[in-house]
Amino acid sequence: MQWVLPAAGPASAGLASPFKTVFGHTFMHQLAIAGGSEKPLLSLHDINMTFGGVKALRNVSFDVRPGEVHCLAGENGCGKSTLIKIITGVYRPADGASIEYDGETYSHMSPVTAHDRGIQVIWQDLALFPEMSVAENIAFQTVLGRWPKLVDYGRMRKIATEALERLGITLDVDLPLKEYAIAQRQIVAIARALVGEAKLVFMDEPTASLTQSETDHLLDIVRGLSAAAVAVVFVSHRLAEVLEISSRITVLRDGALVGVYPAAGMTQSRITELMTGKIFDQQVRAKSRQDQPVVLEVKGLSRPGQFDDISLTVRRGETLGITGLLGAGRTELAQTLFGMLQPAAGTIMLDGKPVRFSSNRDAIKAGVAYLSEDRLSLGLIQPQSISDNLVISSLGKVASGGFLSDERKRKLVAGWIADLGVKIGLQGDAISTLSGGNQQRIAIAKWLATDPKLLILDAPTVGVDVGARAGIFDIVAKLADAGLAIILISDEVPEVYFNADRVLHMAQGRMIGSYDPRSASLAEIEGAVYA
Amino acid sequence: MTRLSDRLKAWFGPEMAGPGLALVAVILVFGLASPQFLSAATFGSVAFQLPELGLLTLAMLLPILTGGLNLAVTFTANIAGLTLAWVLQANGGADAGAGAFALGCILAVMVGAASGVVMGLVIAFTRAHPILVSLSMMIFLRGLGEFLTRGGDVSGFPAFIGPLGHGSIAGIPVPLIVFIVCVLAWHVLLTRTKLGFNTYMIGSNLEATRYSGINTRKVIVLVYTLSGAMCAIAGIIMLARFNSVRIGHGESYLLITVLACFLGGVNPFGGFGRVIPVFVALVVLQLLSSGLNLIGANQHLATAVWGLLLVGVMVLRFAASKFKISFVRKGT
Numbered sequence: 001m002q003w004v005l006p007a008a009g010p011a012s013a014g015l016a017s018p019f020k021t022v023f024g025h026t027f028m029h030q031l032a033i034a035g036g037s038e039k040p041l042l043s044l045h046d047i048n049m050t051f052g053g054v055k056a057l058r059n060v061s062f063d064v065r066p067g068e069v070h071c072l073a074g075e076n077g078c079g080k081s082t083l084i085k086i087i088t089g090v091y092r093p094a095d096g097a098s099i100e101y102d103g104e105t106y107s108h109m110s111p112v113t114a115h116d117r118g119i120q121v122i123w124q125d126l127a128l129f130p131e132m133s134v135a136e137n138i139a140f141q142t143v144l145g146r147w148p149k150l151v152d153y154g155r156m157r158k159i160a161t162e163a164l165e166r167l168g169i170t171l172d173v174d175l176p177l178k179e180y181a182i183a184q185r186q187i188v189a190i191a192r193a194l195v196g197e198a199k200l201v202f203m204d205e206p207t208a209s210l211t212q213s214e215t216d217h218l219l220d221i222v223r224g225l226s227a228a229a230v231a232v233v234f235v236s237h238r239l240a241e242v243l244e245i246s247s248r249i250t251v252l253r254d255g256a257l258v259g260v261y262p263a264a265g266m267t268q269s270r271i272t273e274l275m276t277g278k279i280f281d282q283q284v285r286a287k288s289r290q291d292q293p294v295v296l297e298v299k300g301l302s303r304p305g306q307f308d309d310i311s312l313t314v315r316r317g318e319t320l321g322i323t324g325l326l327g328a329g330r331t332e333l334a335q336t337l338f339g340m341l342q343p344a345a346g347t348i349m350l351d352g353k354p355v356r357f358s359s360n361r362d363a364i365k366a367g368v369a370y371l372s373e374d375r376l377s378l379g380l381i382q383p384q385s386i387s388d389n390l391v392i393s394s395l396g397k398v399a400s401g402g403f404l405s406d407e408r409k410r411k412l413v414a415g416w417i418a419d420l421g422v423k424i425g426l427q428g429d430a431i432s433t434l435s436g437g438n439q440q441r442i443a444i445a446k447w448l449a450t451d452p453k454l455l456i457l458d459a460p461t462v463g464v465d466v467g468a469r470a471g472i473f474d475i476v477a478k479l480a481d482a483g484l485a486i487i488l489i490s491d492e493v494p495e496v497y498f499n500a501d502r503v504l505h506m507a508q509g510r511m512i513g514s515y516d517p518r519s520a521s522l523a524e525i526e527g528a529v530y531a
Numbered sequence: 532m533t534r535l536s537d538r539l540k541a542w543f544g545p546e547m548a549g550p551g552l553a554l555v556a557v558i559l560v561f562g563l564a565s566p567q568f569l570s571a572a573t574f575g576s577v578a579f580q581l582p583e584l585g586l587l588t589l590a591m592l593l594p595i596l597t598g599g600l601n602l603a604v605t606f607t608a609n610i611a612g613l614t615l616a617w618v619l620q621a622n623g624g625a626d627a628g629a630g631a632f633a634l635g636c637i638l639a640v641m642v643g644a645a646s647g648v649v650m651g652l653v654i655a656f657t658r659a660h661p662i663l664v665s666l667s668m669m670i671f672l673r674g675l676g677e678f679l680t681r682g683g684d685v686s687g688f689p690a691f692i693g694p695l696g697h698g699s700i701a702g703i704p705v706p707l708i709v710f711i712v713c714v715l716a717w718h719v720l721l722t723r724t725k726l727g728f729n730t731y732m733i734g735s736n737l738e739a740t741r742y743s744g745i746n747t748r749k750v751i752v753l754v755y756t757l758s759g760a761m762c763a764i765a766g767i768i769m770l771a772r773f774n775s776v777r778i779g780h781g782e783s784y785l786l787i788t789v790l791a792c793f794l795g796g797v798n799p800f801g802g803f804g805r806v807i808p809v810f811v812a813l814v815v816l817q818l819l820s821s822g823l824n825l826i827g828a829n830q831h832l833a834t835a836v837w838g839l840l841l842v843g844v845m846v847l848r849f850a851a852s853k854f855k856i857s858f859v860r861k862g863t
Contacts, residue, residue, distance in 0.1 A: 372742055
């Protein structure tokens with residue numbers, strides 16, 4: 001019972017039992033009370049943050065009241081994660097910032113202070129230890145601090161079991177975490193946060209990989225926390241959830257505060273408008289490419305447990321969008337087309353001829369290029385230079401007489417940098433010094449240098465500033481017009497809707513829907529994908 | 532001033548700062564401490580001692596650049612040396628001809644390369660850690676060598692091999708010539724070939740390199756093969772210098788080769804490092820031990836001072852990077 005409960009405070013008033021019982025429906029009016037105008041638990045002012053010349057946050061202020069569910073909304077790259085990292089002490093904001101939390105004022109937080117004062121974060125990747133047991137994952141921090149510093153497994157299991165009980169969940173605390181599915185791991189992460197006497201819990205995209213019923217259960221848990229006077233800041237771009245769960249919504253766009261709004265009276269389309277600012281200026285770019293020859297034809301492609309019976313075609317100059325939730329098998333499909341995974345059944349045909357890739361080297365030779373969704377660890381070699389990253393897949397072009405030529409390399413790199421409008425310092429600078437958008441342009445140039453017929457873009461705007469995304473899609477549109485066949489994979493439905501000629505919906509390894517953006521509406525596709 | 536330092540940096544790379552400063556410091560200190568230090572005799576002794584350690588260090592350098600390690604360098608060198616010795620013995624020992632010597636050298640290099648191929652294949656295909664793989668190879672080679680030689684020396688070679696260890700051409704010691712040729716070969720390999728390029732990329736991020744369409748397994752196998760072949764060259768030079776081979780020769784060099792790489796600015800996690808700064812670092816280590824010898828210090832003390840120097844360089848490098856970061860922060 002360590003995290004329950006401050007004796008006073010409106011949200012917890014009258015709450016005598018652990019909140020398993022609160023999972024009835026009495027908490028709704030308590031939520032409403034929590035939205036009153038009391039003194040905030042957390043209040044930030046004048047938060048500025050700059051990364052490598054990119055302003056991640058500009059004069060942002062933000063406040064959370066005790067026990068409320070507060071939603072932090074905004075597109076990828078709007079600064080949500082940066083703001084959370086400032087509150088939890090991972091980043092230090094620029095001078096002049098003020099962070100008031102629970103009666104004290106800080107100019108910056110430290111991870112230890114944040115943790116000790118009851119601020120907990122459940123990151124999207126959960127930051128758990130898959131090889132360790134559920135009990136160890138939940139309770140290791142509480143056991144570590146005590147003297148003598150010996151691990152008391154009995155106590156650890158007791159703490160873990162109690163924490164799970166409070167959430168109304170039964171798990172075998174001795175099993176390694178990897179035995180459990182993502183939804184249960186999420187709950188383990190929540191349980192761990194609660195053991196640390198949390199007053200303020202951040203949840204970063206907690207529903208991104210959950211099914212609807214798992215999501216509903218998670219939302220119940222969040223309500224329970226709120227009823228027990230734990231404030232929850234919920235980060236999600238599933239707007240239906242946001243409206244269902246939160247009392248107030250703070251919207252960020254492009255590193256700046258748009259405003260704070262009560263959830264009551266808000267609509268999904270209004271939030272979208274606030275988040276994106278200009279989504280309604282975006283034009284559907286789809287064109288018919290039916291007269292063009294087929295570049296890629298896939299029939300009945302399967303890999304057990306990852307995707308099943310996938311058939312699709314991409315024509316010259318066509319951009320095929322594939323969307324779906326995380327874990328739908330999109331990336332596995334892309335990696336199979338790129339020769340990094342082998343299909344168990346089905347055929348891949350390029351320019352009408354069946355191909356069989358034993359590695360991605362075969363695929364690259366045949367004209368397939370794959371921009372990885374994970375730019376940091378797979379797409380680019382971060383510590384190495386801009387120029388080396390750009391030429392790595394087309395070294396043959398910078399060699400003369402068997403030896404690499406610095407002169408040829410410099411010219412090739414300068415050519416691409418000019419073509420794609422990349423802003424760099426020196427060619428020899430580490431690629432990690434560039435902003436996300438410029439890094440992504442180099443990654444695209446790296447693949448264009450291999451003269452591909454088919455370019456697979458897997459989540460090309462992850463970690464790219466909102467302002468720079470349009471630039472990336474302008475490049476994609478130009479490449480398509482020049483005849484490149486493109487597969488655009490994204491879990492952001494609007495991205496594929498506005499930038500692809502056709503949109504396929506992938507779920508649990510299957511293609512379950514096909515849309516033409518010229519006739520379908522964005523809401524229709526979003527409805528199907530986020531259902 | 533800045534322009535000059537920029538140009539130097541462009542020429543030698545940032546790795547050069549550490550060994551360059553150490554070189555100047557060593558020459559200054561010992562030049563002042565002992566009038567005989569700046570003499571032909573000192574440089575002669577350095578020139579003869581440098582190649583053994585130097586060739587083994589080159590053999591260590593390539594695996595380190597890929598983020599690995601080859602702990603079998605000294606035993607690979609001696610197994611290769613033994614191969615040459617046995618070929619010479621089988622062909623008349625002290626009376627063996629130049630043909631036998633040539634055959635022996637070719638076989639020695641093949642044996643060295645074979646040890647590298649095995650390590651490379653295991654590392655590339657099983658993803659086992661290079662430290663464990665090369666440690667296993669080191670123990671295997673030591674055991675094999677001790678078994679075949681019963682722990683003793685193999686000697687009795689034809690007289691014409693002597694100059695390879697002791698002779699000079701135009702005043703330059705032959706081993707030094709061999710070493711410098713190998714340094715240049717490694718320099719060209721690393722700066723001008725696809726293999727060298729890929730070696731650096733793998734050292735920074737193997738998976739991203741594989742995603743870029745590079746055959747990373749092939750690169751790793753080649754890197755360890757070349758490392759093994761370079762060990763064999765070191766083994767041949769050691770054979771000629773000592774006029775004998777024993778499986779334990781030069782055992783103490785093993786960890787010094789790792790540290791010489793780090794002193795030369797090679798990133799211990801791979802991906803960054805150049806040959807020329809490593810060469811300068813080796814010269815510094817030899818000058819240091821010759822200088823200490825000259826002022827009458829014990830040989831073992833020299834080894835201790837090597838250790839201190841390396842620790843000092845690490846600390847200075849850390850301090851320099853801290854300073855640079857705070858400087859940049861203030862600048863922005």
